[in-house]
Amino acid sequence: MKKQLTNTLFFLFILFAFAYPQKKEINVLYQYSVINALSAGVYDGGLTIKKLKKLGNFGLGTFNNIDGEMVVLDGKIYQVKTDGTPIEADKKLLSPFAVVTFFKSDKTIELKTPQTLQQIKEIIDEAVPSANYLYAVKISGEFQKVKTRSVPKQQQPFPNLTSVIKNQVTFEKETVKGTVIGFKMPEFIDGVNVKNFHFHFLSDDKNFGGHLLDLVLDKGKIEIGIIKEFRCQLPSTENYTKTKFVKEESYLQNK
Numbered sequence: 744m745k746k747q748l749t750n751t752l753f754f755l756f757i758l759f760a761f762a763y764p765q766k767k768e769i770n771v772l773y774q775y776s777v778i779n780a781l782s783a784g785v786y787d788g789g790l791t792i793k794k795l796k797k798l799g800n801f802g803l804g805t806f807n808n809i810d811g812e813m814v815v816l817d818g819k820i821y822q823v824k825t826d827g828t829p830i831e832a833d834k835k836l837l838s839p840f841a842v843v844t845f846f847k848s849d850k851t852i853e854l855k856t857p858q859t860l861q862q863i864k865e866i867i868d869e870a871v872p873s874a875n876y877l878y879a880v881k882i883s884g885e886f887q888k889v890k891t892r893s894v895p896k897q898q899q900p901f902p903n904l905t906s907v908i909k910n911q912v913t914f915e916k917e918t919v920k921g922t923v924i925g926f927k928m929p930e931f932i933d934g935v936n937v938k939n940f941h942f943h944f945l946s947d948d949k950n951f952g953g954h955l956l957d958l959v960l961d962k963g964k965i966e967i968g969i970i971k972e973f974r975c976q977l978p979s980t981e982n983y984t985k986t987k988f989v990k991e992e993s994y995l996q997n998k
């Protein structure tokens with residue numbers, strides 16, 4: 744009888760272990776590498792897409808050799824290369840820089856009238872409780888216009904990011920439903936991540952995306968997740984260990 748009970752408990756334990764494999768930590772930021780490393784040309788990292796999926800379901804980044812922009816939404820990771828069409832990233836691909844979280848909205852703002860990107864940034868600045876926290880920002884809705892970019896794949900020896908961005912390819916789409924995925928970061932994050940705003944975009948039909956340069960929203964909503972805990976893992980690659988980081992101008996700021 745006792746053995747039977749032990750067996751039953753063991754069976755239940757196995758069942759729960761499979762049903763709840765890992766506790767997902769909501770609105771905790773996981774970051775791989777630092778933006779100053781990417782800026783200096785450290786485009787080779789050791790983080791697989793398979794592992795990244797376990798660290799968050801929402802975010803952005805890039806791939807090794809900066810082979811396209813990364814968009815993470817609803818647990819799927821998309822790669823937007825210079826042809827402008829998102830594809831689901833192969834789980835064996837590696838990333839040199841990624842920022843993800845398990846997103847949960849703490850504050851939702853409905854937008855019923857058209858807004859420019861600048862106006863949206865001002866609304867977010869007004870809505871957040873403090874300039875000293877990190878925020879995951881999700882903007883979904885119908886857009887009058889969206890402008891994105893991607894960057895061409897690089898080979899060793901890597902040029903710095905400013906040189907690469909000079910060869911960026913831009914895309915524009917009018918009347919598109921989709922989601923802006925990104926973060927608002929405090930001033931003190933500068934060098935570790937991109938301070939202020941950094942956004943990527945993915946259309947609902949998954950045919951359009953990239954690093955966001957500009958938009959006009961027709962109607963939609965802004966959802967904001969407040970982040971008070973963040974973790975950063977640094978790469979072990981030779982390029983990371985040997986590269987001297989230099990401070991650059993805000994090359995990632997949206998124009």
Ligand SMILES: [Zn+2]
Nearest residue numbers: 941942943954
């Ligand atoms: Zn970006």
